[in-house]
Amino acid sequence: MIKNKQTLFFCYPPKITEPDTKKKTINNYNIVFINENMIIWPKNISISTCAPENMVDLKKNIQTKTITIFDQIKNSKNIVNICGHVNRAGTNFLVGKTPFLNKQQFPDMSNIYTTKTAKSKIVHTIGQQRFSSGTKLMKNTIWSESIGLISPVFSYLGFYVTGVGIPEHEIDNININQFLN
Numbered sequence: 001m002i003k004n005k006q007t008l009f010f011c012y013p014p015k016i017t018e019p020d021t022k023k024k025t026i027n028n029y030n031i032v033f034i035n036e037n038m039i040i041w042p043k044n045i046s047i048s049t050c051a052p053e054n055m056v057d058l059k060k061n062i063q064t065k066t067i068t069i070f071d072q073i074k075n076s077k078n079i080v081n082i083c084g085h086v087n088r089a090g091t092n093f094l095v096g097k098t099p100f101l102n103k104q105q106f107p108d109m110s111n112i113y114t115t116k117t118a119k120s121k122i123v124h125t126i127g128q129q130r131f132s133s134g135t136k137l138m139k140n141t142i143w144s145e146s147i148g149l150i151s152p153v154f155s156y157l158g159f160y161v162t163g164v165g166i167p168e169h170e171i172d173n174i175n176i177n178q179f180l181n
Contacts, residue, residue, distance in 0.1 A: 006181050007064045010041040011071040011146040014176055029058050037180045045146050050093045052100040052153055059157050066160040071147035073165035075139055082163030083113050083120030085148035089127035093153050112155035115162050123165055
């Protein structure tokens with residue numbers, strides 16, 4: 001297990017500007033350490049990398065029980081705290097993969113996010129292909145790329161999950177340091 005203060009998981013490759021970072025790879029996950037904070041992102045988001053049996057090796061290397069998951073969103077000009085999701089991606093990385101490690105076959109997913117404030121938002125996850133396809137989406141809905149696929153797996157493995165949506169037009173402008181304690 002690697003000592004870390006905070007764990008940040010990005011559903012996309014984050015922009016890392018820190019010159020002196022320790023790097024590591026576990027299975028299909030890239031890991032960078034910035035001041036004892038663990039920054040993780042998958043090489044790709046798919047059932048082969050994000051199912052419980054594949055993410056459990058990653059969990060063994062994370063010291064904290066909390067994880068903040070960052071995802072790209074559409075239809076918001078600001079960073080959003082995510083309090084829930086609707087999975088409209090057409091898949092679920094837990095289907096056919098539970099029970100696992102003596103956990104429930106049908107876990108309760110109604111309260112997997114720890115952030116619940118008046119300003120928190122529910123997002124609709126549509127998967128990488130639909131998110132980047134240019135498909136016309138309803139303007140009054142906040143769309144996410146992958147958090148509705150990833151966060152249930154982390155919750156199932158015993159993590160307390162915080163979700164953060166980053167507007168897609170701001171992805172390259174985000175400085176990871178603003179989220180580090």
